[in-house]
Amino acid sequence: MAARSLFRTMLREAAQVDQYNFRNYAIRRVREDFRRNAALSGSEAATALQEGKDALEVLRRQRIVGQLYPAAQSVMDAEASRAFEDAAESVIDPVGGAGR
Amino acid sequence: MRVASAAKTLARAARTAPRARPLSALEKDTEAPRTMEPGFGIDAMARNGAPAYLDVQATSPVDPRVLDAMLPYFLGNFGNAHSKTHAFGWESEKAVENARESLAKLIGADSREVVFTSGATESNNMSVKGIARFYGAKKKHIVTTQTEHKCVLDSCRALEREGFEVTYLPVERATGMVNLDELRSAVRKDETCLVSVMAVNNEIGTLQPLKEIGQIAKEAKAFFHTDAAQMVGKLPFDVNEIGCDLVSISGHKLYGPKGIGALYVRRRPRVRLEPVLSGGGQERGFRSGTLPTALCVGLGAAADVALKELPNDMAHVERLSERLMAGIREHVPEVVLNGHATQRHAGNVNLSFAYVEGESLLMSLKNIAVSSGSACTSASLEPSYVLRAIGVSEDLAHTSLRFGLGRFTTEAEVDFAIDLLRVHVARLREMSPLWELVQEGVDLSTINWTQDAAHHHH
Incomplete structure (x- = not known):
């Protein structure tokens, strides 16, 4: 189904956006729009689909521009990777680790 | 009256608590060893990375x-x-x-x-x-x-x-x-x-x-x-x-x-x-x-x-604003919202943190980009003329921070800000002799701060 595949492509594109705030915004808005437009049919659905395709082009271009000029990593991303490392370590060493 | 004991507490606190220095002074002597007491070092508490941007009233990122x-x-x-x-x-x-x-x-x-x-x-x-x-x-x-x-x-x-x-x-x-x-x-x-x-x-x-x-x-x-x-x-x-x-x-x-x-x-x-x-x-x-x-x-x-995005933006900003206010109400006591309670733009949250020195608070909140007022006047240590015009007392005006929430602000950033405020406001109050007095039940407005009444000047 065209809408479903567009949704997946857009989400994948959004997840690759470099800048923390733009990435999270894109993911949130893609989800919201597809949820809201899920019930549409006929010409309304076709219009929404075309809008989605245009938005994908913008998203793709701006994802590339963002990667060409990378900004300093947000503390929020640093936080997330830290939390991920902590979680990973606790999986490896469920007791907590003497060194920490 | 408890003036004598208040003065004593103050003097003791002044000897032991590290005084906040102006930013410029700190930058000049980066070579000199930091003399902050263990547990008070804010550098150790700061995380790496660009700060979370909570200052959209100053400027917003280009969409x-x-x-x-x-x-x-x-x-x-x-x-x-x-x-x-x-x-x-x-x-x-x-x-x-x-x-x-x-x-x-x-x-x-x-x-x-x-x-x-x-x-x-x-x-x-x-x-x-x-x-x-x-x-x-x-x-x-x-x-x-x-x-x-x-x-x-x-x-x-x-x-x-x-x-x-x-x-x-x-x-x-x-x-x-x-x-x-x-x-x-x-x-x-x-x-x-x-x-x-x-x-x-x-x-x-x-x-x-x-x-x-x-x-x-x-x-x-x-x-x-x-x-x-x-x-x-x-x-x-x-x-x-x-x-x-x-x-x-x-x-x-x-x-x-x-x-x-x-x-x-x-x-x-x-x-x-x-x-x-x-x-x-x-x-x-x-x-x-x-x-x-x-x-x-x-x-x-x-x-x-x-x-196109107005309804979505408004709902998002209101959601974040409520989250920020609720989090602060729950975790940080003695905070005052400046400005109108309801007739307002939800994305502009100006708060005064009582009994905290404003510049010290700003310095310890390195991981979030907020301001103490407008960007135009942020270089001066003078309290804002807007806060003065709405009758905010001098001491509360000095402890005000403006949190700006917008289209690209995330819930995680708001939670992060609440967490930082919880830790650092408590830490700074711990050092504050005023906070100690308030905890003892002293009404600060009843204190005559001059030790010798005959010497007070205007």
Whole structure:
């Protein structure tokens, strides 16, 4: 189904956006729009689909521009990777680790 | 009285607690070892990475959709929008006019009523000086408020030197709202040429009763100008519903580029201005100078996106604002919200943290980008004139922080901010002798701080 595949492509594109705030915004808005437009049919659905395709082009271009000029990593991303490392370590060493 | 014990506690605290030094002093002696006590080192508590941006009142990031629309006009489409003899010019002119159309649509205006400027500062200068100088032969009085942006206040000062009389209306305590009765008695029929009141205050977020102000101005046959830089694109705004004659708009406050803004100038009934910038007569003579095509396109795209995203943006910002307030209420005691409780822009949250030294708090919140007021005055340690105008006491004004929430702010950032505030406000209060006194049940307002009453000076 065209809408479903567009949704997946857009989400994948959004997840690759470099800048923390733009990435999270894109993911949130893609989800919201597809949820809201899920019930549409006929010409309304076709219009929404075309809008989605245009938005994908913008998203793709701006994802590339963002990667060409990378900004300093947000503390929020640093936080997330830290939390991920902590979680990973606790999986490896469920007791907590003497060194920490 | 507990003065003696209070003084003793203070003296003891002054000996033991590390004093906060001004930022410049800290930067100068980076070589010197830090002498902060263990557990008080804020560097160890800060995380790596660019701070979470919570200062959208100062400026907003450029929306990627806006940059996408602008880029072609930095590349092949470089023409001068005023060149009439070739396709480069025509293309640029078309792009500029489309942008004008988009902005007009956002505020319910006709595109012929939109004049591009360099930003809201220029728009405010044009309105205040332009109206006064055009109608000044007969009308030499202007009404504004004490909480306006510096560029309106300074333009008024300039006019005072030209012989105009300006009434700077006080605003209501705590809320920062204009008192309509006071406004009614301040305007003078056939004497007042302009009433200038900002829509949403840039420091406290208070939303003024624009419709009512417009009505009062109209009855006095004065023009109504509103600086809506903090409102347009964030809250619904319609020039005809409000009944305003002039509106200042800023590009970089609505996710557009810096260096571009606009002024709405009503056509019916006609509003005339003495231009500030003279020259080639662009923008119907209101504002000479070649239009920056790419920036105009950016402002137009920002308006398109704002119009489309307004319901979503508003719901998102309100959700974040409630989350921030709830989190602080739960985790940080003795915090005061400055400005109106409900008549406000939800994305502007100005809070005072009692018994905390403001600059120390700002320094320990390195991981979030917030400000103690407006960016224009953030270099000075003086408390903000807006907070003073709404009657915030000196000590609370010194501890105020403005949190700006917008389209790109995330829930995680808000939670992060709450967490930092919980830790650092508690830590700084732990060092504060005042906080210690308050915990002991002393009412600080009853204390006479001078040890020898005979020596007190004014």
